[in-house]
Amino acid sequence: MKTLINFCLVLFITIQIQAQEKTIYGKVFDNSNYPLPGATVLVKNSNNGTNTDFDGKYQIKAKTTDTLVFAYIGYITKEIIVGKSNVITVTLKEDVSKLDEVVVVAYGTTTRKSYTASVSQIKRQKRKAYHNKLAGQIQSTPVQALSGKAAGVQINNNSGNAGTNSRILIRGLSSISQNKKPLVVVDGIVSNYDNLGSINPNNIKNIDVLKDASATSLYGSRASHGVIIISTKNTLQTIENPLYIVDGVPIKKEHNYIIESISETDIDSKTEYKGTEAKKKFGKIAKNGCIVITTNQGNFRILNNESYAVIDENNFERTTLSPLSTFSIDVDKASYSNVRRMINNGEYIESDAVKIEEMVNYFDYNYPQPTGEHPFSISTEVAKTPWNKDTKIVKIGLQGKTYNNKELPPSNLTFLIDVSGSMSSQNKLPLLKSAFKLLVNQLREQDKVSIVVYAGAAGVVLEPTSGKKKEKILSALDNLNAGGSTAGGQGIQLAYKLAEKHFNNNGNNRVILATDGDFNVGASSDKDMQKLIEEKRESGVFLSVLGFGYGNYKDSKLEILADKGNGNHAYIDNMQEAQKVFGKEFGGTLFTIAKDVKIQIEFNPSKVQAYRLIGYENRMLTDEDFVDDTKDAGELGSGHTVTALYEVIPVGVKSEYLKDVADLKYTQSQISRSYTNELFTVKFRYKKPDGDKSVEMLHVQKDGVQEASKDLKFASSVALFGMQLRQSKYHNKSKIGDVINMAESGRGEDKDGYRAEFIRLVSTYQNL
Structure with missing residues (x-):
């Protein structure tokens, strides 16, 4: 009896306590x-x-x-x-005054003091968009199919019977009450949540679950508690496995669920292209046909919102009217690995994503090491153009002096890492962390590393730490998680502030930015980034930019940051590429041997009727810029090679690419007869990394045609493939097979296998 009274007393007290909540x-x-x-x-x-x-x-x-x-x-x-x-x-x-004093640990928060001593953290719930395909896993009801199959989805079954009176939670008990239900979309039509259990499981093709930003970006605030998208086998489709283009954006195969989420009321127009018509209009990626949809919503672009600077292909220039060709060097290689990613994923390739010079420069060529006072050597070669019997191809190559890692000066490196919500994908932050570990493992005791991160705000994760303490640096990387918006401008400001504070006057000072480039808080436009980075480069801190991921990849922004920040730009699509950038090319990635490198070629009008530079469209300079030491240009790193290709039309050759020009009234062109054995003269100007005055070099190419070297054959094959991808008017109706044959004949020793990979890549594209 006494026990019963005590039990009732405890129960009464518990009820009273609960009643106060x-x-x-x-x-x-x-x-x-x-x-x-x-x-x-x-x-x-x-x-x-x-x-x-x-x-x-x-x-x-x-x-x-x-x-x-x-x-x-x-x-x-x-x-x-x-x-x-x-x-x-x-x-x-x-809290602007303390912004740079924030430390981010495992995406919780703490103070600098507690970080260096015992860490006391307030954990933040990890937020990431989740999309889980459940095709082939349908159980007795759609509700049961979700149970245990999708992370962050919980099924509360009140009756014990599968699918009956079940409550689905897509964001956790702490943020959803009993009356909050996810949005249900069946074949693009919003359906009654309570009818979910009545759908015939045998008629279900797949079930998708969306939550957080991915849900609200597509369906607005009504999807704040998540979305369950069900596609049935009754969905009508007149073309099997077509390419979808929605509001001008090709939709990847893995994102086809977005097509099924578009209701008929959202569609303004829908056009189908089949057979050769589709292939001719949209390329090989549309070999099964294409369905072009225009919506009245404007919110279906979220899954492929990449941006690339517009490229207007270089045309032939008449030597008598414009004998000089001037451009800035480009050691960036991002375009090749980005195009590789697109081909491997079976995606539509945007022409502006194809930068031919970056594809050509992805590969190493057998150029001699410099032996004189200058930090690079110059090589030239002339041969018949493989795709046009009436023209010649010219190859100009630079080889930067190669230093062993032990010879490099001490490095003051600041890792600037994007940890915003858009970086949560496996090919973004997780790949990024693995890539940076390759770099950390090569650091020496005299090298220092700091880590700055940014999401909704910027914070310092790691103060300058010796390369000897690798475990501490790696631990800081491991603790990073993604979530929040993207204050890229704040991150850049803080990273440069830290790099300048610990500037090494006798060393290599560099910020290494790793991001998808999707800035959306504060200064974020391409113009804002150019203005910001032009101010920061005056500090003497160089910049390397590493791009990750796809869908919202902002190539144009990252290109500007690298070009204007005295740096280079790479795109990392897998660990193989990470090993190439941080392993094989470690010195070139980190140590600049010459800056503001410009090239100016003067063609001899008695030998060359017209010329065109293949690629480098976004690196062109005016002729006056060549001698202007205030004009920014490209940087060359230790061991870097640079290759430029020209196609030239000899004097006396009739060409469809040249149109007649009216005679000049006031200007008479006088062609010198003193240099009849010269084809062109190459001038180079560069500055030392810490210098303000440029040094000039000169190289003369004699007239004559040689048998193309293996390097020229291979470089020509890469350039031709780029022209075909861009649907250039100058590839002269060449075929993919021509690229493969040319690449195979120029493969050479290929110690690292990159050229063999290119051949496989082109073959893959041929079979798409």
Whole structure:
């Protein structure tokens, strides 16, 4: 009896305690009155906490006497006593004065002091968009199919019968109450959530689950609690496995669920292309046909929102009217690995993504090491053009002096890493961390590494640390997670500030930026980035830019940052490429031997009727820029090679590419007869890495045609493939087979196998 009384007493007290708790609702805003997704809301001195959703909303159970703590990285934490109200809305102010004192650890927050001593962390819920294909896993009902198959999806079955009275939670118990249900879309039509269990499982093709940003970006605030997309076998399709282009954007195969989410009311027009018509209009990627959809929503572009600078192909220039050709060197190689990624994924290749000079320069060529006072050697070669019997091809090659890693000066490196929500994909932040470990493992004791990260704000993860303490650096990398918006401008400011603070006057000072380039907070446009980086390069800190991922990859922005920041740009699509950039080309990636390198070629009008530079369209300079030491140009790193190709039309050759020009009234062209044995003269200007005055070199090419070397054959094959991808008017109706044959004849020794990989890549494209 006594035991029963005690039990009842405990039960009564428990009920009284529970009765004092209530559910608090509200929103968290920043000082610009925009919602803050992912802000932390905690009951002080307890483990009870939650995060705001994409719209800044939260709900949490608390007592009237409890204190709620609202926190977000880069903002001043606020505490509020619950009291009698059930609704608490909070505005957090940006903590600008302490922004660079924030340390991010495992995407929680702590102070510098606690980071160097015992770390006390407030964990933030990891937020990432999730898309899980469940085709072939359909159970007795769609609800049961979701159970245990999709991360972040929980099924609460109240009756014990599968699919009956079940409640689906797509964001966790802490952020969804009993009456919050995910949006259900069946064959593009929003359906009743309560009818989910009645769908015939045998008629289901696949089920997709979306949450967080990926859900709201497609369906708006009504999808703030997630989306369940069901595609049935009844969906009509007149073309089997077509290429879809929605609002001008090709949709990848793995994102075809977006097509099934478009309802008929969203579509303004829908056009089908079949057979040769599709292939002619959209290329080999549309060999099965193409369906072009124009919507009235404008929100279906989210999954392929890449940007590339527009390229206007270089045309032939008449030597009598324009004898000089001037451009900045380009050691960037991002275009080749990016195109490789597109081909390997079976994607449509945008012509502006194809930069022929970057494809050619991806490969090494057998140029001699410099022996004189200059840090690079110059080589030239002339042969018959493989794709046009009436023209000649000219190859100009630079070879930068190669230094062993032990010979390189001490490095002051600042890793600037994008940890925003867009970097959560496996081919972004996880690949990035693995790539940087390759670099860290090569560092010496005299090298220093700092790490700055940015998402909604920027923070310092690691103060300058000796390369001897590799475990500490690797641990800081391992603790990084993705989430939040992308304040790239703030990140660049903070990284340069840190690099300048620890500047090594006798060493190599460099920021290494790793990102997909999708900046969306603060200074973010291409123009903003150019202005910012032009200011920062005056500090003497160089810049390397590494691109990762796809779908929202901003090549144009990263190209500007690298070009204007005295640096180079690479795209890392796999660990093989990471090994090439950070392993094989370690010195060239980190150590600049010459800056502002410019090339000017003067063609002899008595030998050359016209010429065109193949590629380098975004690197062209005016003739006056060549002698202007204030004009920025490209940088050359240790061991780097640079190759430029020209196609020239000899004097006396009739060509369809040259149109008649009217005679000049006031200008008479006088062709010198003193240099009848010269084809062209090459001039080079460069500055030392710490210099302001340029040095000039000269190289003369005699007239004559040689048998093309293996290097020239291979470089020509890469250039021809680039022209074909760009649908250039100058590839002279050549075929993919011509590229393969030319590449095979020029493969040579190929110690690292990169040329063999190119041949396989072209063969893959041929079979698409």
